[in-house]
Amino acid sequence: MILKTPAILIAGLGSAAMLAAAFGFQLIGGLAPCHLCLLQRWPHAAAVLFLALWLATGWRIWPWLGAAAALTTAGIGLFHAGVELGWWEYISTCTQGSIAGLSASDLMNPATAAPAPVRCDAIPWSLFGISMAGWNAIVSLVLALFWVFGASRRD
Secondary structure (H helix, E strand, C coil), rough: CCCCHHHHHHHHHHHHHHHHHHHHHHHHCCCCCCHHHHHHHHHHHHHHHHHHHHHHCCCCHHHHHHHHHHHHHHHHHHHHHHHHCCCCCHHHHHCCCCCCCCCHHHHHCCCCCCCCCCCCCCCCCEEEEHHHHHHHHHHHHHHHHHHHHHHCCCC
């Protein structure tokens, strides 16, 4: 049987591993994140913070907040996977590209290469037919279960 502390450690370190994988795909694999990809990272960062706070204080609120963070990123991942699969639409700046951050002179200068937009509705990588957003949703749901299991134990 898994005890409280190992369950919470698995959950929090799982979020840390998800963040490391996201940065690895970006920095080593060259897969630039879209807007929704970036949004999925914040709840994982919060979950790692909640793990650290739980380790420092032992307060029961932190694992519950970790579960909420894991469920939040799972929800964003599910929504993102739905955008990728065309189940629903997202804002057009994420699915059609954007010129945000370019000045008027940059737009008028033909020598300036505008960066290629990273689309939220494109699947840059998948495993077994599941995109990174889909995997984030699946893994985050499992991590949420570990958080809840750990939070509900008194040992």
